[in-house]
Amino acid sequence: MRNSRILLLCILGAALLSSVMSNSSAGGPDECCFKYYPRRLNKNLIRSYYMTDYRCSKTGAILVTQKSRHICVDPSLSWVETIMRSLDEKTF
Template sequence: MKAANILLLCMLGAALLSTVLCQHSGGPDDCCFQFYRLPMNKKFVASYSVTDNRCPFRAVILTGKKGRNICADPSQPWVKNVMNFLDRMSF
């Protein structure tokens, strides 16, 4: 009887440990699933970052001067212009 209780306790511990390890996986923090389509004035954008390669869609996250994040398609010409403008301003 005691052996069955110890086995059950070990199985429960293993199940709890596996759920904790799965929640702390090394996945990407920010991914974009929808893109902002309207052109945005580059003067209102403070910075940008490119999403992780493990995200399902390649995207650029534009951070506004008020702290709002907007996902944009990096192949759009207006997004490229904003990125180039910010790169030039950082020098």
């Protein structure tokens, strides 16, 4: 009787541990913008961009420079929209 309880506890512990381990990677977004870069950037220095995850508290665009630096900017600014539009047109 005692052995069956220990076995049951071990199985229950393993099940709980596996569920915690599988959910640890789905906890949240990998990259969010908490502060925007304050100055305007030259569009010739930007190689690409991507948007932050919808789960981030601030919507942000991350501009990737020619030297592979990732810079968070406000996507609603006109100069950022111009850069994103220009990069989108280059891909077509």
